[in-house]
Amino acid sequence: MKRLIFFCTLLIIGFGVSAQSKHKHTSSADNQHLTKEITESAETRTYTESGVEKLGEMHKYLHGDADTLSSSDYMMSINRVNDKLNSIRDSATLGFEVVGMGRRIDEIANDISIIRNNVRGRSSLINVKNLYLYQSFASNLNEENDRVEARVAKIFHRVNDANLYLKTILSDSVFHVLYDDSRLRNTYDLKLVRIDRKWERADSTTRANIDTLNAMKVKIADNSVNLSNMLNLMDIRLDRANKQLFGPEVNCLWQKAQKDTIGNSSKSVISMLGSEKKAIIYYFSQTSGRRAIVLFLGILLFIWLFLKRKLIKTLREPGNQFGFLNLKYLNSYPVLSLLVVLMCLMPFFDAYAPTSYIAIEFLLLLAVTSVIFFKKGNLIFRFNWLILTGLLIADTVTYLLIEPTFVSRVWLLAIQVCIIVFSYLFYKKLPKDIPYYKWIKRAAKTGIMLSGLGVICNFSGRFSLSGIFGLASIFAVTQAVVLPVFIETLIEIILLQLQSSRMKKGFNKPFDSSIIVEKIKKPLTIIAVMLWLIMLTSNLNIYHSFASSTVELLTTTRTIGNISFRLVSVLWFFLIIWTAHILQRLISFLFGETGVDAEDTTPVSKKQHSRLLITRLLVLVGGYLLAIAASGLPVDKLTIVLGALGIGIGMGLQNVVNNFVSGIILIFDGSLQIGDEIEVSGQAGKVKEIGLRASTLSTADGADVIIPNGNILSQNIVNWTFSNDQKRVMVWFSLKGKELDANIVNETINDTIRNIPNVILQKKPVIIYTRVTPETCSITVRFWSTITNADSVKSEAMLQLSSAFAARKIEFE
Numbered sequence: 098m099k100r101l102i103f104f105c106t107l108l109i110i111g112f113g114v115s116a117q118s119k120h121k122h123t124s125s126a127d128n129q130h131l132t133k134e135i136t137e138s139a140e141t142r143t144y145t146e147s148g149v150e151k152l153g154e155m156h157k158y159l160h161g162d163a164d165t166l167s168s169s170d171y172m173m174s175i176n177r178v179n180d181k182l183n184s185i186r187d188s189a190t191l192g193f194e195v196v197g198m199g200r201r202i203d204e205i206a207n208d209i210s211i212i213r214n215n216v217r218g219r220s221s222l223i224n225v226k227n228l229y230l231y232q233s234f235a236s237n238l239n240e241e242n243d244r245v246e247a248r249v250a251k252i253f254h255r256v257n258d259a260n261l262y263l264k265t266i267l268s269d270s271v272f273h274v275l276y277d278d279s280r281l282r283n284t285y286d287l288k289l290v291r292i293d294r295k296w297e298r299a300d301s302t303t304r305a306n307i308d309t310l311n312a313m314k315v316k317i318a319d320n321s322v323n324l325s326n327m328l329n330l331m332d333i334r335l336d337r338a339n340k341q342l343f344g345p346e347v348n349c350l351w352q353k354a355q356k357d358t359i360g361n362s363s364k365s366v367i368s369m370l371g372s373e374k375k376a377i378i379y380y381f382s383q384t385s386g387r388r389a390i391v392l393f394l395g396i397l398l399f400i401w402l403f404l405k406r407k408l409i410k411t412l413r414e415p416g417n418q419f420g421f422l423n424l425k426y427l428n429s430y431p432v433l434s435l436l437v438v439l440m441c442l443m444p445f446f447d448a449y450a451p452t453s454y455i456a457i458e459f460l461l462l463l464a465v466t467s468v469i470f471f472k473k474g475n476l477i478f479r480f481n482w483l484i485l486t487g488l489l490i491a492d493t494v495t496y497l498l499i500e501p502t503f504v505s506r507v508w509l510l511a512i513q514v515c516i517i518v519f520s521y522l523f524y525k526k527l528p529k530d531i532p533y534y535k536w537i538k539r540a541a542k543t544g545i546m547l548s549g550l551g552v553i554c555n556f557s558g559r560f561s562l563s564g565i566f567g568l569a570s571i572f573a574v575t576q577a578v579v580l581p582v583f584i585e586t587l588i589e590i591i592l593l594q595l596q597s598s599r600m601k602k603g604f605n606k607p608f609d610s611s612i613i614v615e616k617i618k619k620p621l622t623i624i625a626v627m628l629w630l631i632m633l634t635s636n637l638n639i640y641h642s643f644a645s646s647t648v649e650l651l652t653t654t655r656t657i658g659n660i661s662f663r664l665v666s667v668l669w670f671f672l673i674i675w676t677a678h679i680l681q682r683l684i685s686f687l688f689g690e691t692g693v694d695a696e697d698t699t700p701v702s703k704k705q706h707s708r709l710l711i712t713r714l715l716v717l718v719g720g721y722l723l724a725i726a727a728s729g730l731p732v733d734k735l736t737i738v739l740g741a742l743g744i745g746i747g748m749g750l751q752n753v754v755n756n757f758v759s760g761i762i763l764i765f766d767g768s769l770q771i772g773d774e775i776e777v778s779g780q781a782g783k784v785k786e787i788g789l790r791a792s793t794l795s796t797a798d799g800a801d802v803i804i805p806n807g808n809i810l811s812q813n814i815v816n817w818t819f820s821n822d823q824k825r826v827m828v829w830f831s832l833k834g835k836e837l838d839a840n841i842v843n844e845t846i847n848d849t850i851r852n853i854p855n856v857i858l859q860k861k862p863v864i865i866y867t868r869v870t871p872e873t874c875s876i877t878v879r880f881w882s883t884i885t886n887a888d889s890v891k892s893e894a895m896l897q898l899s900s901a902f903a904a905r906k907i908e909f910e
Contacts, residue, residue: 171281171285175289175292178292179291182266182292185263185266185299186298186299189255189256189260189299190306191256191309195252195313198245198249201241202245202313202316205238205241205242205245205320206319208234209235209238209320212231212234212327213323215231215375215376215379216228216231216334225335225338226451227372227373228335228338229640230376230380232331232332232335232641233449233641235328235331236328238320239324239328242317242321242324245317246314246321249310249317250314253311253314256303256310259303260300260303263296263300342559342561342562343559344559345559346561347558349557350506350507351556376454377454380449380454381454384447387446387447391442394439395435398439399432399435402435408593408597408600409427409428409431412427412428413428413429419607421608422593425473425585425589426469426586426589427593433468433469434469434589436465437469437579437582437583438587440461441580441582441583444635445628448631449635452493452568452636453497455635455636459572459575466582469582481519481522481526485519485523485571485574485575488512488516489571489572492512492513492516492564492567492568495512495564496567501560506555509564510552512567516544516545516548516570516574517545517552520541520544523541524537524538532585533581533584536622537581540573540576543573543574544570545570546570550566551565551566554566565636565637566637568636572632572636573632576628577629580625581625583625583628584618584621584622587621588613588621591613591617595683595687598687599686606691607691613683620676651664652665662729663729669724670725673720673723674720674721677719677721677723677724680716680720681716684709684712685709688712713789714761714789717789752805756789756791756805759807759811760788760790760792763806768814769792769814771784774816774817774824774884775814775815775816776814776817777794777808777815778808780794780796780802781796782795782796783795785801790805790806791803792806818884823857823881823882823883824881825880825881826880826894827878827891828878828894829877830878831873831874831876832873832874832876832908833873833907833908834906837872837873841905842876842907845905846862846876846898849894849901850862852897853890855883855886856882856890857882857883860881861880862879862880863880864876864878865878865879878898880894
């Protein structure tokens, strides 16, 4: 029993120990796991707390914290805000340009009102030309209004961007901390007050300027609408007027006249005069710039005349040395001639001018020209000119003031018939040998044709069209008579200036003025024809269409293959090259050349020749470069042209380029000069001209030999005057006598040679005995003279030696 109890006790104790051991092992594992979790949690908590701490520091740095920012950070923030405000102030400021644009906008509005008032109630049939005038001004105003609008829009965007930027500059985080902290605000109080005031001023300025620009934009929009409506109205009226112009206004002249529907004639005349006055006043106010250009040209011309007054006074003296200039106007009527030049140029500036304005201007021109004609022309010419002037006045007054009644139509018909008759008689009685006869004849035929059309239109009831043709016809004839005075006066101005420049450089010898006249007469005639065409088309009321079509024709881009060009560029290209060639020829007269062969032998011509050739070369090269620039040819296309030119040179232009380069070498080398006596290519003579391609040699026989420069440079040249103009002369002769004393012979030869003119005495003659016998001897004498006198000196030497030995009874052979 005791053993059973002990055994049970042992079992219980064993079970307890086992259970305790297992529990102990489990608790140990749990404790290790728990310890790991606690450790990891502590590490995580440590890392998280460190990250939060760093993020907090970054937040403080980015968003500002009074504890982390220093005084330098606050000052930098204040300076940043201040600089931004200054930039905004500069961007938002409106300068004097805006003030000027505002005034110009108001002026455009005022001009629109004036044009509207002048156009309102006008008779479009009679005043087609004035409608074109107002249309031209309205188009110019519309273009200017568009330019102002674009400029105002650009300024508005700039000011508006400044205003938007102004609202963002105070978002600076550091500046917020500074502004929100009362302690810091008190520290930087003075600077913050200034920033605050500057911000308020910038804000008020930008708002005010935006309002100003908006008001300007409204005015510009109003001007744009008004101009658009006005231009549309003018287009409608012009279309209607042009259609009515070619339709019958009244019955045919042989039919019964219609009742007068126009009203009181005097009131109509007053109304027309008032309309023309308004048109002239407005035209004059809008073309002040053109008047300034004409005034400037006039001042330049009269200053030139004042500076040349002494030379012109000399020209008036009888038997003066300047008769070779062949002046007709400047020497007798210098002031009137310059006035004619100025007034003839006016069609370039007044093509759109009202008819009354052009008539007044042209009558002044005729008055000035009449004074010249009445002092120079013959009696028949004066009478015909006076009749033509009277017809012009009568036709102009009729066109401007008279209404299409039966009496006025008969009056206009009579005027136009007189224009036809007197225009025909005028050019028929002109001598055919006078200058510009063909020009005046063609203009007279044109006037007769236009007057004939005017007569036909008058008969068929187209009174206004008849007046237009009649006015254009008489203007065409009278202007054609005046324009030769314009051309001749400009030629005389160039000749007189050239002579004055030559005299300043010491070249007083006459020059061939016909060469200059021939070179410059053609371009001046082209200018005169352009003036005549402008006046003709203006009087026919087709100048607007003619000019627009011409401009479109010249400025339209055309394409051939890959090359695009405009005709105006091509025209400029050839015009500049033509001008350069004229200048390089005329500029030689400034260096002493005269165009006369005898002049080329003077030392002055030889001295200036190198400079002349270099100047001519520069003028040509500069002209070609300027022509290429004016042509607008792109560089890539230019390389193609140069490549093609290189191929052409390689295939067939070698000689041309060789001669050109050789000419340049001769110019700069100086081995040849004008007047040199040379021998080259089997030819001997005097160098007359050295050109870029060839040189001209004048032989003793009077022939001019043209030698390519390449041949000259590639051959040996004998230049008798390279270093001096001396040439050795040799004479051969024989003497016979019973007693020939060498001392007597030498003395006779030396005395004779010494007394011959043009012999250089500094070099003594050399006497050589080539054969000697008791009674005969052959002698060669060498002495020196100038190249130009060598032959004459040789001849004179033979004559005088023969006489000298004959006096000593010695035979001379």
